[in-house]
Amino acid sequence: MKALQRIGLYALVLLVVLYAVFPFYWAIVTSLKTGSSLFKVDWIPPQPSLENYATVLREESFLQSVINSVIVASTTSLLALGISILSSYSLARIPFRGRSLILLTILSVSMFPQIAVLSGMFELIRWMGLYNTLTGLSFCYLILVLPFTVWVMRGFMKAIPKELEEAAILDGCGPWRIVSRVFFPLIRPALATTGLLAFIAAWNEFLFALTFTLSSDKRTVPVAIAMLSGGSQYELPWGNIMAASVLVTLPLVVLVLVFQRHIVSGLTSGAVKG
Amino acid sequence: METTLPNSIAQDIARASFGSRLWNFFRYSRVFWAWLFLAPTIVTLLIVAGRPLLGTFILSFTDAQLLTLKEASFVGLKNYIAVLSDPDWWIAVRNTVTFSTASVVLETVLGLAIALVLNAEFRGRALLRAAVLIPWAIPTVISAKMWTWMYNDMYGVVNAAFLAFGWIDSPVAWLSSSDTAMAALIAVDVWKTTPFMALLILAGLQLISKDVYEAARIDSDSKARVFWSITLPLLKPTIVVAVIFRALDALRVFDLFYVLTGNKVDTGTVTIYARQRLMEFQEFGLGSAASVLIFLFIGAFTLVYLWLSRPKGEQA
Secondary structure, eight states: OOOHHHHHHHHHHHHHHHHHHHHHHHHHHHHTGGGGGGGGOSSOOOSOOOHHHHHOOOHHHHHHHHHHHHHHHHHHHHHHHHHHHHHHHHHHHOOOHHHHHHHHHHHHHHHTTTTTHHHHHHHHHTTTTTTTHHHHHHHHHHHHHHHHHHHHHHHHHHTHHHHHHHHHHHTTTTHHHHIIIIHHHTHHHHHHHHHHHHHHHHOOOHHHHHOOOOOOOGOOOHHHHOOOHHHHHHHHHHHHHHHHHHHHHHHHHHHHHHHHHHHHHHHHHHHOOO | OEEEEEOOHHHHHSSSSSHHHHHHHHHHHHHHHHHHHHHHHHHHHHIIIIHHHHHHHHHHHBOOGGGGGGGOOOOOTTHHHHHOOOOOHHHHHHHHHHHHHHHHHHHHHHHHHHHHHHTSSOTTHHHHHHHHHHHHHHHHHHHHHHHHHTTTTTHHHHHHHHHHHHHSSSSOOOOTTTHHHHHHHHHHHHHHHHHHHHHHHHHHHHSSSSHHHHHHHTOOOHHHIIIIIOOOOOOOHHHHHHHHHHHHHHHOOOOHHHHTTOOOSSTTTTHHHHHIIIISSSSSHHHHHHHHHHHHHHHHHHHHOOOOOOOHHGOO
16 A cells, blocks of 8 residues: 555656656757758657757747847846845834835735736836836846835745844944845855746736837847747748757756755745734 | 844844944844835836836826827827727727636636646656647747748648648638637637646645645545635635636737737737737727727736635625
8 A cells, every 4th residue: 555655646746757757858959950850759869869859959039039138137127136135124123113014015026917007107218218217127026026025035034043243243344244244155055046037027018018128139049039920830940949949948947957045935935924 | 923132132222322322232233124125126117116106107197199108198098989989999909808708718727627637646747847838938929920820821840730630621821810820829829828727827736735625535535525615715715816817918919919919900919909009000098098908907806806706604
């Protein structure tokens, strides 16, 4: 009976793993096929070739979109981290009137449907002269990233033992020195995790990127890949699309696997502990 | 945590002149610093969230067009009436609600089942956790492209597999008819988010103390009873939070539909509808009105859901 349960458990685990990983595996298989073998279902490519990758990497607009995405995602996440270190300290450590109101407001901003701000944001971005610029995108991604980073960092800040802070106060540290000298070094690992999550969120965003850019040299990766299309469904260069997809996903997958333990704790700290 | 100043500093402050007392107030008043630290966040949120939301709201009462935003004039509720009497809007509402309900229910039930299994200690748990993070890490647009290819009616692997298993007789163009397209879209969403749901619920499960189960075992309750009367109630707060985050995501879905089925009316969501009015038909007033309606609907949903799932102690 025990052995049977074990087997059942492992079968289920195997099934879940297969289900989770298969589409990505299939994208890799497709990206290694060329010519007519693309249109046959083979579980392993018969003559693996890197031709699709070479084609994609020769394409300037694709490389440009990767650079754009890196610029936009890192600017946004660095900005959001910088701002939220300060505010998450206040929200985690200092009792003051109106704190729960502010927390509630920040939480509700993260619940905004993006479409609700789309036309207002368009108006604002155009008024600021940032339409079709990477600066404009980094700017408007703050609405997606900032509430999240504040929330997650607050969770990390709350977990720091209060004795440390009290000792710093006894040594005559004001709040600024507590944050910069005591808390900042302690939460550096948490900063890396939160920054990575923010980076992924910005890297993956589509609606704003699609709406607030016009020319192909300002596109981010998701938009560039969505726009890769031929005349009809049957002319789509599937080998190239899959190669491009694998290229931009692989770094993310590697990062996620490296940081997985931290990511799970970072994401669940907001949701489970409230 | 209220922190009191050490005596020596308090005495210093008392002895100091007005100028240095003011200086010390700013230096040591924690409430002052709290607001100072919050200021950048508040200002940023006012600019990137408050202003655009207000902008959408104002635009929704005007006849603004994409190219003539500044010359718009007030038209009252005309846009709202136009949206609410548009059959396409109601198709979009129906699609959004169907999609959200089906995917969130499936994800929660499957996620709970997987989490319960994973709560057992076994070798290779780390591998599993790593594997389930993969669908989550892949950008939605890219997973949508991957699935479009897998759903391809002539060369897709889904048709090949289903034909091999004998589940279908001839290849199906999954994304062409609106019924199969909806099912196909839900399947992609379930693929993308169930694993993650399982991880969230698993984290909640691991917070439940082992003693509770020990006690139940001594009372020799059946496994089913332990689940229904101990595990599930203790897990409820976690599930409530997980469901609301998933539902909010599902209700505003855009990327998946945009890439997999394009701008088609019969498989459009409310977000697709609003964006199409805004950017393609360039009717900024009308699109903004639709956006405001979506905002109000999701806000109302959130409030009702939170009210319904509030802890029992607070009723009465």
